[in-house]
Amino acid sequence: MTQAVPDMTRSFDHNDPDFVADPYPMYTVMRDHCPVLRSDRYGGYWILSRHEDVRDALLDWETFSSATPGTTTIPTSVRRTFNEIPLEVDPPEQTRYRAIVNPWFSKNSCERLEPEIRRIATELIDAFAGDDECDLVQQFALPLVGRSLAVFLHMPESEAEQWIEWMEGIFHGRLNDPARADRCSRELIHYLDDLAADRRLNPRDDYFSLLANATFDGRPLTDLEIRGYTVVTFTAGHETTVNGIGNSLWYLSDHRDDRARLIAEPHLLPRAIEEFLRFMSPIQVLGRNATRDIELHGQAIHAGDLVAVSYGSANRDDRVFQNPDRCIIDRHPNRHIAFGTGPHACIGAHLARLEMRVALEEMLRRFPDHRVAEPGRLVPTPHGDLRGFWSLPARLRG
Amino acid sequence: MRAIVDRQRCFGFGRCTEEVPEVFSQDEEGLSVAGDAAGVDPQRLVEAARACPRQAIRVVDGEGRDIVDLAGRPR
Numbered sequence: 001m002t003q004a005v006p007d008m009t010r011s012f013d014h015n016d017p018d019f020v021a022d023p024y025p026m027y028t029v030m031r032d033h034c035p036v037l038r039s040d041r042y043g044g045y046w047i048l049s050r051h052e053d054v055r056d057a058l059l060d061w062e063t064f065s066s067a068t069p070g071t072t073t074i075p076t077s078v079r080r081t082f083n084e085i086p087l088e089v090d091p092p093e094q095t096r097y098r099a100i101v102n103p104w105f106s107k108n109s110c111e112r113l114e115p116e117i118r119r120i121a122t123e124l125i126d127a128f129a130g131d132d133e134c135d136l137v138q139q140f141a142l143p144l145v146g147r148s149l150a151v152f153l154h155m156p157e158s159e160a161e162q163w164i165e166w167m168e169g170i171f172h173g174r175l176n177d178p179a180r181a182d183r184c185s186r187e188l189i190h191y192l193d194d195l196a197a198d199r200r201l202n203p204r205d206d207y208f209s210l211l212a213n214a215t216f217d218g219r220p221l222t223d224l225e226i227r228g229y230t231v232v233t234f235t236a237g238h239e240t241t242v243n244g245i246g247n248s249l250w251y252l253s254d255h256r257d258d259r260a261r262l263i264a265e266p267h268l269l270p271r272a273i274e275e276f277l278r279f280m281s282p283i284q285v286l287g288r289n290a291t292r293d294i295e296l297h298g299q300a301i302h303a304g305d306l307v308a309v310s311y312g313s314a315n316r317d318d319r320v321f322q323n324p325d326r327c328i329i330d331r332h333p334n335r336h337i338a339f340g341t342g343p344h345a346c347i348g349a350h351l352a353r354l355e356m357r358v359a360l361e362e363m364l365r366r367f368p369d370h371r372v373a374e375p376g377r378l379v380p381t382p383h384g385d386l387r388g389f390w391s392l393p394a395r396l397r398g
Numbered sequence: 399m400r401a402i403v404d405r406q407r408c409f410g411f412g413r414c415t416e417e418v419p420e421v422f423s424q425d426e427e428g429l430s431v432a433g434d435a436a437g438v439d440p441q442r443l444v445e446a447a448r449a450c451p452r453q454a455i456r457v458v459d460g461e462g463r464d465i466v467d468l469a470g471r472p473r
Contacts, residue, residue, distance in 0.1 A: 059453070059469050107410035107428030333416045335449055345451035349411060350428075 012039040014047070014074070014285050014308070014384030015175065023284065023384065024325065027313035036299040042075045045287070045306040046299070049313035051320040051337070053296065057288060057309050058342040061090050064288035064307055066344060073174075074287045074308055074385065079182075085228035087236070091343050098347065100214045100221075101229065104207060110350040116151045117355060120144055121362040129366065129396070136372070136392040141245040141359065148355050149237050154206035162191075167238040172390065175382060192230040193223065207233070233348075241352045243282035243381065243388025244273075245359045250392060251276060251327060252364075253372040258329050263364050272329035273356050277315075278336030279327040284312030285385040286340070311337055312387060369398040399440040399459055401432040401447070407454035414455060417446040430454070444470055 009030075013019070019026055030037050030049040037047045048054050057064040067090045069083055070076035083089055086098040103109065121144055128134040146160035146167075169177075169184030199212040211226045221229075252259040262269055290305045301307060315336045316324040339346035346352070363370065372378065372394045379391035401421060403414075408429045414422035421435045421443065432455070435443060440457065447455040448470030457465050466472055 056469075102409065107424075108426075111428070333413075333445075333449070335413075337451075339411070339451065341451040342453070345409070345411070347409075349409075 009034055009037045010040050012037060012047070013041045014310075015382075016384070017382065020380070020382060020384045023312060024316055027310065027316060031313060031317055031319075036297045036301070038299065043306070045074055045308050046301055047285070047308045047310055048296075049310050049317075051314040051317035051335075054309040054311065054314040055337060055341055057307065058337070058340055058344070061094075061343050063291055063294060064309075065090055065291050066288055068289050071289050071306070072286045074285065074306065082224045082231075083228050084232035084235075085225060086347070087232050087344060088228070094343055096216060097225075097229075098343075100216065101210070101347065104210060105347045105350065107350045110152070110354050113148070113151055113351075114354060114358065117144075117148045117358045118362065120147045120151070120157070121358050125362060125366050131396065133373075133393060133395050136249050136363075136370075136394050137242060137246045137389050138391055140363070141242045141249075141392075144245070144359055145238055145241045145355060148351070149234070152237075152351055153208070153233075154204075155208075163188075163234065163238075166191075167234070170235065171239050171383075171386070188234060189227060189231060192234070193227055196223065196226040196230065236346075237348050237351070239381075239386055239388070240282045241348075241355050243280075243386060244277060244352060244356050246389040246392050247280035247282065247387065248273070248276045248356065248360055249363060249370065249394070250372050250378075250389065251280065252360075253370055253394065255327070256369075258327070259364065259368070262329065262360075263368055266361065268330055269357055269360060270353070271332060271334070273353060273360070274334045274336060275327055275329050275331045276356075277338035278321070278331070278334060279315070280387060281311045281315050281336070281338045282386060282388055283338065283340075284387050285310050311340070367396045371395045371398055399438075399443060399457065399465070400435045401443045402456040402458060403430045403432050404454045404456070405429050407452045409452050409454075411451050413449040413451065414446040417449050418442050422446060440465070 027049055035050045039045055048057055066072055067088055069080040069088055086094045089097055124140050124143055128139050142164055146164045147157045150157045150160045166184040166188045169180045173181030195208045196212050199209040203209040203213055211221060211229050214221050262272055285308050288307045290301050290303055290307050292303050294301050318324050320335055339349045377393050378389055381388045381390055410428040414430050415424055421433055421438055422430050425431050443457045444466050447457050447466055453468040459465055464473055
């Protein structure tokens with residue numbers, strides 16, 4: 001290890017604007033020279049950057065636990081005392097918690113929604129199809145994901161507008177307006193609690209009724225447990241997929257050959273989507289809590305330490321991927337971990353993949369030569385833990 | 399050498415069908431099933447087990463003994 005690298009790393013901050021603008025050169029340095037990096041920011045945290053280390057940490061939930069409220073976000077976004085479920089509980093309880101909702105998130109349950117999600121995509125596109133330009137995130141990805149979530153939960157699509165406002169407040173406010181993030185979070189929780197309370201009395205065929213009437217170890221779920229489930233469904237299911245769609249459309253605007261190939265060979269799209277998720281991982285960094293003292297690559301991690309795992313770096317690791325910095329749309333096999341792995345592997349992966357596929361199919365079909373605006377007009381996500389665009393203006397016809 | 403899919407764990411991510419399509423397929427429930435692995439390089443089965451986000455794949459020898467743990471590491 002060179003001496004200069006650790007000196008630089010004490011002040012490392014994955015939210016630093018220069019790093020966020022292009023994190024990949026630094027990730028390469030980290031993987032090669034300090035795969036267990038110590039930063040003094042945010043009260044001190046470690047970052048694991050190699051694919052193998054990230055994967056092993058995610059599989060070793062006993063050592064790298066997520067069972068503390070707020071652990072997965074660095075710095076933590078909102079002060080909470082309840083655990084998000086099943087994200088912030090560990091096995092063996094986590095397995096039983098997750099079993100309650102697994103069928104709702106299954107591949108088949110999600111794929112049945114394809115016609116509805118396609119209808120939503122078509123309606124959104126129809127609304128701006130006559131214009132020269134549109135914002136592919138604000139006018140397309142964001143409302144598509146919000147309304148698709150409503151369809152998924154069996155809720156009225158008209159609710160999505162309010163949800164999007166809260167989600168933007170929570171995610172966008174984290175760094176630049178914590179008071180707004182806090183207010184939106186409280187309003188969202190109040191709304192979700194009310195829905196769950198109503199469904200205890202008036203069950204119907206929706207996600208809230210499933211939770212309100214589910215049993216865990218032979219007893220009904222508590223109000224706080226239901227809140228734990230619903231909050232994470234809303235927060236984890238929004239900006240991540242919006243970023244997946246936005247990143248893909250941004251890439252395809254600049255890579256005409258790949259776009260032409262996907263239009264000519266649409267069966268390649270599912271594989272291309274996995275590559276977009278690898279190459280531009282919507283979740284770049286997630287946190288865990290060390291539960292015991294361990295040594296990794298010569299560094300002593302202590303019980304109680306905050307440990308970040310970088311999906312963004314792991315997915316560019318040349319120990320696993322050939323030409324990791326090239327987006328190869330038919331890469332196969334693709335061992336990316338954009339959805340994580342282990343007990344907490346993304347439960348919403350099937351819904352996210354479906355939304356991305358329908359979004360890209362409909363956009364490529366209707367606007368085969370969209371062109372994203374010059375970089376100065378784009379608004380990239382300013383956080384280092386999520387990667388995407390808040391605003392992505394584009395000319396619809398070349 | 400053969401592979402066994404634990405359907406209680408499988409969530410239909412489809413990583414195994416990508417890794418070894420001649421052995422793994424998805425059924426009408428969207429879950430993976432393992433077919434005949436005769437003649438398939440055992441290392442590829444191990445890679446499929448390693449790739450599984452749910453650790454749902456066991457790779458066993460002729461006597462039914464696991465050759466890797468659920469994280470895909472050699473036993």
